Amino acid sequence: MAAIIRRETQGGYSYKFQVKIKNTLTGEFITKSQNWAVPKGMSEKQAEREAVIRAAKYEEETRAVYNNFNPAGTLTPDSTFQEAKEAYLKKQERLTQMVPPKLSLNHYENLIDYLAVCTPIDKYKLDKFTPAIVQNFFDYVDSRKYTKRTVRSKPEELRAMMKTRGTTYTDLRQAFPQSTVCIILNGRQNIAYETAMKVATILQCDVRKVFEIQEEEIRYSWKTNSHIKVAVCSVFGFCKKLQIVKDNYATSDYIDHPKKDEVKSNAWTIQKSCARTGRFSGGTTYGWRPPC
Numbered sequence: 001m002a003a004i005i006r007r008e009t010q011g012g013y014s015y016k017f018q019v020k021i022k023n024t025l026t027g028e029f030i031t032k033s034q035n036w037a038v039p040k041g042m043s044e045k046q047a048e049r050e051a052v053i054r055a056a057k058y059e060e061e062t063r064a065v066y067n068n069f070n071p072a073g074t075l076t077p078d079s080t081f082q083e084a085k086e087a088y089l090k091k092q093e094r095l096t097q098m099v100p101p102k103l104s105l106n107h108y109e110n111l112i113d114y115l116a117v118c119t120p121i122d123k124y125k126l127d128k129f130t131p132a133i134v135q136n137f138f139d140y141v142d143s144r145k146y147t148k149r150t151v152r153s154k155p156e157e158l159r160a161m162m163k164t165r166g167t168t169y170t171d172l173r174q175a176f177p178q179s180t181v182c183i184i185l186n187g188r189q190n191i192a193y194e195t196a197m198k199v200a201t202i203l204q205c206d207v208r209k210v211f212e213i214q215e216e217e218i219r220y221s222w223k224t225n226s227h228i229k230v231a232v233c234s235v236f237g238f239c240k241k242l243q244i245v246k247d248n249y250a251t252s253d254y255i256d257h258p259k260k261d262e263v264k265s266n267a268w269t270i271q272k273s274c275a276r277t278g279r280f281s282g283g284t285t286y287g288w289r290p291p292c
Contacts (some may be wrong), residue, residue: 001055001056001057001059002017002018002019002055002058002059003017003018003055004016004017004021004051004052004055005017005018009037009040011037011040012037012040013038013047014035014036014037014038015032015035015036015047015051015054015055016033016036017033017034017036017051017054017058017059018031018033018054019031019032019033019058019059019062019063019127019193020032021062021063021243026092030243032062034058036051036054038050038051039251047276048214050210062108064244070087070242070244074087075126075239075242075244076126076244077125077126077127077244077245078125078126078127079125079126079244080122080123080125080126081118081121081122081124081125081129081235082120082123084120084126084235084238084239084244085118085122085235087238087290088234088238089111089115091238092108092111093108095108095246096108103162110227111231114227114228114230114231115228115232115235117141117144117233118137118228118232119139120137121133121134121137125244126239126244127245129236129245129249130249131249131254131255133249134232134249134254134255135254135256137232138229138255138257139252140227141220141225141229142219142225143219144219144225145217145218145219145220145221146217146218146220147215147216147217147218148215148216148217149193149213149214149215149216150190150213150216151190151191151193151195151196151197151211151212151213151214152187152188152189152190152191152194152211152212152215153183153184153185153186153187153191153193153199153211153212154209154210154211154212154229155185155208157210158185158199158210158211159185160186161203161205161210162203162210165203165204165205165249166257167202167203168239169181169185170201171202172184172185172199175198175199175202176195176198180195184199193213196211196213197246199211213286222258226257228248229255231256232250233248233250233251235250236248236249236250236251237250248250252254279285
């Protein structure tokens with residue numbers, strides 16, 4: 001049972017609830033506490049009964065964090081980041097199953113994708129992490145690139161290849177919607193790389209013979225990388241709350257984060273337009289807001 005301590009205050013009195021939790025890192029016990037101010041007009045007997053109910057609820061919630069998500073000390077300082085990550089995702093999954101849910105399913109699925117990038121540090125043990133290791137991983141996250149492909153068909157080569165292979169418009173219509181087939185044949189718009197590969201499979205030819213493909217290496221956006229870092233920080237915060245790591249080395253106290261990418265502003269065009277028309281259309285725009 002949580003300890004209940006009555007304390008006198010200037011406006012009346014309050015109760016302090018204390019719960020002792022064992023620190024798995026040092027073997028010592030730590031104390032978690034919560035204060036409850038007794039509302040005015042409540043009698044002492046009512047306040048005592050309410051304090052007992054609130055203390056029991058606080059103890060249940062506190063031990064749920066330290067026990068339910070780390071049963072029988074499954075997570076220890078010797079556990080790997082992979083194990084801590086799985087325990088954290090299990091906790092988040094339970095939040096999506098509450099009624100009403102405390103975490104949206106979409107947010108949970110995004111969290112899985114963000115933490116899937118953490119394979120370089122999955123095998124590290126929690127007690128072996130240092131700020132330098134986390135900083136190196138975050139630098140790796142910032143340096144990642146993906147290939148952006150711009151694909152457009154070559155109409156003349158495509159029709160010639162279709163004639164050679166005996167492929168007709170009807171054959172393409174059976175594989176794609178009519179609008180997609182029109183785009184493929186006229187070559188005036190970009191199409192998905194997967195669509196081009198499927199067409200090349202149907203024609204049994206090299207995709208570059210009938211499609212013009214331009215590839216460009218692009219860094220992932222600052223926002224995407226930031227989401228990954230926040231997810232990693234959340235895992236370490238979860239471990240710190242369970243008292244199995246000394247500190248959260250993924251916070252800004254230890255890590256240097258790159259500045260946010262600058263967004264080109266169209267402020268001059270907007271202000272010039274407002275000056276010409278004498279009115280503002282409303283809402284907010286990049287780089288400029290209407291004067292107060």
